[in-house]
Amino acid sequence: MMNVVAKYMPTILTRSSAVLNSVSRELQQQRGIRVQVRDGNLERALSLMQKKMQSSGIERLIKSEQSHHIKNSEKRVLARKARERTVQSQQFSRVLKSLLDKKVRGL
Incomplete structure (x- = not known):
């Protein structure tokens, strides 16, 4: 039993540290940005x-x-950028769809 626990301990620790890191990031986002x-x-x-x-x-x-x-000039610029996006x-999306169609058809 001890061997099994020792075997899986590194994965348990890395997973728990990943969870702690994500939790700490969420807490930091709630607190805002801090700079020393x-x-x-x-x-x-x-x-x-x-x-x-x-x-x-x-x-x-x-x-x-x-x-x-x-x-109004700023509005026009923002509208143009939105249209370009x-x-x-x-x-x-058209290019991606055509590539996927070719792949599905085997061309």
């Missing part, structure tokens, strides 16, 4: 915070929730 100021270097801490905000998507959420006036997505 080291050696009184506030500029470095601010740049790190900005990078973390960009990578986590918080910056996009904040910008999307802003309720200030958006100029839609067209690219449709083109990609």
